Amino acid sequence: MANTATPVRRGTSGLVPDPDSPFWPTAGIALLLAAQSTVIVTKAVNWDEFHYYAMVEHFRSGQLPTALQTFHVPHFNGLPGTANNVDAIVVARRAMFACELVTLASIYAAARQFADQRIALLSVLTYLTTGYVLQHGFTFRTDPQATAALMVALAIRARAPFGVRQGLPLALIAGTQAGLSGMIKIKAVLSAPAFLGLAWLRFTNDGHRARPSNGFMTPWGMQAYRDTGQPLCREAAEAAPVPLALANWWANWWVFGDLDNGRPKLFASRDAEALRDKYIQFSGPLFPAGKEVPDGAAVRASEFLVPGPYTAHDAPLVLDGDLLAPAQTVHVSRAVHHLRSAGEGDARLVWEPAKLLPEPDDLNGPSRVAL
Numbered sequence: 001m002a003n004t005a006t007p008v009r010r011g012t013s014g015l016v017p018d019p020d021s022p023f024w025p026t027a028g029i030a031l032l033l034a035a036q037s038t039v040i041v042t043k044a045v046n047w048d049e050f051h052y053y054a055m056v057e058h059f060r061s062g063q064l065p066t067a068l069q070t071f072h073v074p075h076f077n078g079l080p081g082t083a084n085n086v087d088a089i090v091v092a093r094r095a096m097f098a099c100e101l102v103t104l105a106s107i108y109a110a111a112r113q114f115a116d117q118r119i120a121l122l123s124v125l126t127y128l129t130t131g132y133v134l135q136h137g138f139t140f141r142t143d144p145q146a147t148a149a150l151m152v153a154l155a156i157r158a159r160a161p162f163g164v165r166q167g168l169p170l171a172l173i174a175g176t177q178a179g180l181s182g183m184i185k186i187k188a189v190l191s192a193p194a195f196l197g198l199a200w201l202r203f204t205n206d207g208h209r210a211r212p213s214n215g216f217m218t219p220w221g222m223q224a225y226r227d228t229g230q231p232l233c234r235e236a237a238e239a240a241p242v243p244l245a246l247a248n249w250w251a252n253w254w255v256f257g258d259l260d261n262g263r264p265k266l267f268a269s270r271d272a273e274a275l276r277d278k279y280i281q282f283s284g285p286l287f288p289a290g291k292e293v294p295d296g297a298a299v300r301a302s303e304f305l306v307p308g309p310y311t312a313h314d315a316p317l318v319l320d321g322d323l324l325a326p327a328q329t330v331h332v333s334r335a336v337h338h339l340r341s342a343g344e345g346d347a348r349l350v351w352e353p354a355k356l357l358p359e360p361d362d363l364n365g366p367s368r369v370a371l
Contacts, residue, residue, distance in 0.1 A: 025121035029104070032128050036100075040093045040138055049089050049140040053079065071183040072145055092140040099144040100137045104128065106151035110158040142185040149181035150191050157198050222266060231270035234305075237278075241306045241334075243351050245279050245287040278305055280348060290350035291339055293317045299340040307334040309352035315345035324349070 017023040056076045058064045064073065076095075079088040104124050111120035127133060137144060153174040160170035178195065181188040225232060236242060267275065280290040289306035295315070310332045312324040318340045324330060329352050341347065 020118060022118045022121050025118065025125045028125050029121065029128060032125075032134065033101075036097065036134070036138055040097060041090055043135075043139075045086055045089050046136075046139060049092075050085065052140055052142070053085060053089055053092070069142065069184065069186055071180070072142060089140050093138050096140055096144040097138040099148040100133075102148040103137075103144070103151045106148070106155040109155040110151070113158045146181040146185035146188050149177045149184065150188055153177035153181070154191075154194060154198060157195065157202065225268070226266070229268050231268045231274070233267070233271040234274040237274060237305045241289075241308070243289050243306045243308070243353070245275070246285055274305070277302070280350065282350060288351040288353075290348055293339050293341050293347040293349065295341055295346050296343060297339075297341040299338050301336050302339050303336050304332050304334060306351060307332060310349050311352045313348040313350055315347040316342035317347040317349060318342055319349065 055064065055070060055073050056079050059070070059073045060077060064070060076092055079092060104127070107124050107127055108120050111123040115123070128137075156170050156174040156177070160174070161167050178188070178191075181191075278289060278291075279287040280292050282288050282290070289304070290310070291302055291304075299318075308331065309329050311329045312326050314326060316323055316325050318324070319330060319332075320338050322330070323342060326347075332349075339349070
């Protein structure tokens with residue numbers, strides 16, 4: 001008897017939300033925060049919480065021995081007025097719990113700059129379920145305060161626009177928060193790589209908004225492409241005409257340069273053949289569809305993937321037995337055609353709208369990169 005596969009249905013079933021719904025990470029966050037809010041008053045007081053409380057007592061009596069990493073101490077000056085030390089620490093824990101909430105909100109805000117709502121909530125849930133955070137994220141230490149200030153600064157830097165008018169005030173706020181965290185806890189300097197990485201990411205992304213996000217151009221994307229050997233470029237050209245290739249970034253020149261190799265390392269063989277044979281450099285980084293016909297070249301079959309009008313350039317050439325003079329335009333179908341030289345010099349047959357492109361002297365970049 002043949003087994004029949006039962007289709008998997010996604011979506012809601014009655015009142016149960018979709019498995020991919022943001023409801024689930026939100027529910028997890030709410031449950032964990034509810035659990036933490038009860039542990040605030042039941043968890044045994046650690047020795048270091050007594051240590052930080054003692055610093056508050058010393059400040060109140062004017063006997064604080066050092067000013068280093070004590071910026072937070074004056075803000076808890078009212079704690080010694082409570083019934084006993086343990087009650088005072090529980091009150092301070094509530095303030096630390098508020099700092100943890102600020103940290104979680106900042107993580108969500110920063111993550112939303114790079115991911116959808118569900119992933120941002122999962123980021124918050126991941127942080128909250130970390131063992132140390134779950135057990136000690138609300139305890140009376142300097143860590144919750146410094147972390148909240150750092151994450152506020154990171155969230156601002158992740159979302160703030162560039163520019164003096166809009167970005168400068170927010171940059172000053174972020175800098176103030178980062179400096180504040182260092183005054184609370186010197187170990188805040190360990191977050192410097194995160195700030196540097198985020199600054200570089202924002203600079204590169206905002207500086208090149210015309211460049212789309214392309215997973216194919218990432219190292220793992222290129223590796224997966226090479227492993228499968230699937231001719232993605234050719235398949236895209238077969239699905240719809242791609243009349244123009246643009247090398248407007250240094251990495252594009254490097255990638256295209258791989259086509260000069262007899263055995264390309266970056267491209268599948270069929271993709272390399274399609275790109276090398278079906279596009280020519282017209283000016284600067286502009287590579288329209290076309291063919292180069294060297295002087296004296298014999299008849300050769302050549303595939304055209306981009307149908308439309310093509311214009312002869314530089315010298316006469318012969319297309320399917322018909323002589324084309326320079327500047328003469330002919331319509332070419334998507335098929336295999338036969339080209340040969342007319343014996344009067346190197347010729348090119350170029351996609352006709354390319355005549356509207358800028359001249360080579362008007363563009364930056366190498367004057368010649370062979371494809």
